[in-house]
Amino acid sequence: MSCFISKYAEELAKNAAYIGTPGKGILAADESTGTIGKRLSSINVENVEENRRALRELLFTTPGALRCLSGVILFEETLYQKASSGKPFVEILKEGGVLPGIKVDKGTVELNGTNGETFTQGLDGLAQRCQKYYEAGARFAKWRAVLKIGVNEPTELAIQENANGLAMYAAICQQCGLVPIVEPEILVDGPHDIKKCAEVTERVLAACYKALNDHHVMLEGTLLKPNMVTPGSESPKVAAEVIAEYTVRALQRTVPAAVPAIVFLSGGQSEEEATRNLNAMNKLKTKKPWSLSFSFGRALQQSTLKAWAGKEENVKKAQDAFLVRCEANSEATLGTYKGDAQLGEGASESLHVKDYKY
């Protein structure tokens, strides 16, 4: 099985490798209008375009933060927005050595006949949209597939449908010059233990890579955004070292070495938890042919959001909080995080929302 080499092959491999640069990771700031509305309302801020723009400006212009980032995932609206200085966000990011990325899926829909499982939409007209996004400056894309663990779940149907969707999306992105982030999130909801999570994660990732190969996707030009392997949300917690061991072992068993980087989702872990787990993984002495980094949304923005509370006078405080998390996670990718980050308000707060709709 050989992959299909698009005319962007070299650029794709270069960008994917860059995102995995040690010391850097991804800020997931691609909350849809609906989802960002929930964040804003949690700090009593109105969900209008200006506020959404202001929040993202706060993040992208934090002095020193961009050095810790290799990429930022944007929602379509943000891709075309500017800072109050008039400079487009895309330019600010590029000047800071950060690749702009774009969420391209159109959300999840119920998979009929299953017990609440879903598949992800967005393939119709995807090629045209990706071309447009590339022209606007995006260099990577993201598509979130969701699976859950239950008595009978995930079903084979859900796994096949989601893996197939991811593979089609990935192939189309590569044809258009965007590095596809492949995200098969297995929700943390449930009373299952870490062994169950490991089993399901391995099964799902195996199906994903089979589908990617069947679709001739060039793995060197992709990234993986998996869940960490943890106990379910209703199960007792375990130490970061245990999470690290199970997670890395699952990846060793399923993710080909050709994949340059694995950027974890935080999936409801608190800011501090997510950082510690990532750190433990990077301290683990074992075979790791891909770099292990972060693609955090809530786990990078939570305390920043609380500090800002929508007020102009809080911007500096909020940016300080953001920088703290960026630097902590940057260190975690090197395994050098000492756990001494100045914990902002809410840094240890669990961000888990049951049956989270992104």
Add this chain to the structure above:
Amino acid sequence: MASASATLLKSSPILDKSEWVKGQNLRQPSVSVVRCYPTAPSALTVRASSYADELIKTAKTIASPGRGILAMDESNATCGKRLASIGLENTEANRQAYRTLLVSAPGLGEYISGAILFEETLYQSTTDGKKMVDVLVEQNIVPGIKVDKGLVPLPGSNNESWCQGLDGLSSRTAAYYQQGARFAKWRTVVSIPNGPSALAVKEAAWGLARYAAISQDSGLVPIVEPEILLDGDHGIDRTFEVAKKVWAEVFFYLAENNVMFEGILLKPSMVTPGAECKDKATPQQVADYTLKLLHRRIPPAVPGIMFLSGGQSEVEATLNLNAMNQSPNPWHVSFSYARALQNTCLKTWGGRPENVKAAQEVLLVRAKANSLAQLGKYTGEGESEEAKKGMFVKGYVY
């Protein structure tokens, strides 16, 4: 069905340590077992949608003896080509006039059980102000709707295509049901000169399966159409080989998606040589190969197999269908023709109101001929020269 497999996969006595396997390393029973839905009422129930009975009834109605489908779901662009061929502009009024002519042909329902519409037509009225769907229902013809969004290039393939249309399909099919549609159609293609690659075949089959599952959930009988294009210089044996593979995958994925076979219809291409093959096949040969394929690959639960004409001439399409109905089949073997029903009718009309009656009569002649072919009683007497003209277009874009 799911639970029968589950029983097979459970540890059987042979896997337990017994005398003859002592000392051998046993393969551990797989942790992932095929599971039966806990709420399934009986061990062998396929998890059907709430429309199960209606789907079965609709499918049986369409697959009734002596009748077949009139495919009139040409997209606006394709309809434009048809109109242009008789010197007409591609306006909504002209499309409306043409479709009015078709659906109002008196007595059409004697030979036609279903009509596939394009979205515009589903929501249109005839030139007399009646809803198209109402006219059809009055004629005893079930309205159907094309739901796919056309073919686009398949990345990583050998210049092949895949069919779009799954985004929002659940809500669209529900809306079409409200408007009066009772069956749906989705056309994907497989190209023999381009391989076909395993990826293209899998993508075609999986897309069909997902569309079929969603359609059934919304009360529409899905017509499953993986057209193996006529293009190419390959012989009939090669077509047969490819068709076997395609249909095996289609049915496997339909099963994986819990599609109820009693509530679907198939729209296959007949097994013929490629259009540019030096060796032509007789209707008898086409019938032999095609029936052999059907027997090997199509479960008898499927009520109707409605062949597409794919560029054959009107008469050819009728002759081939007739040859396939010379002895009883486990499924209703019939037609779902577009060009092979409309060609002469369109030319007779020429866009002139004074020709409408004559055009409708010509349509009825073809419909009746195919009805007789479905019953195996077509004799071919009195066919016009126009009707014998081939309609193959190389690289045809639908």
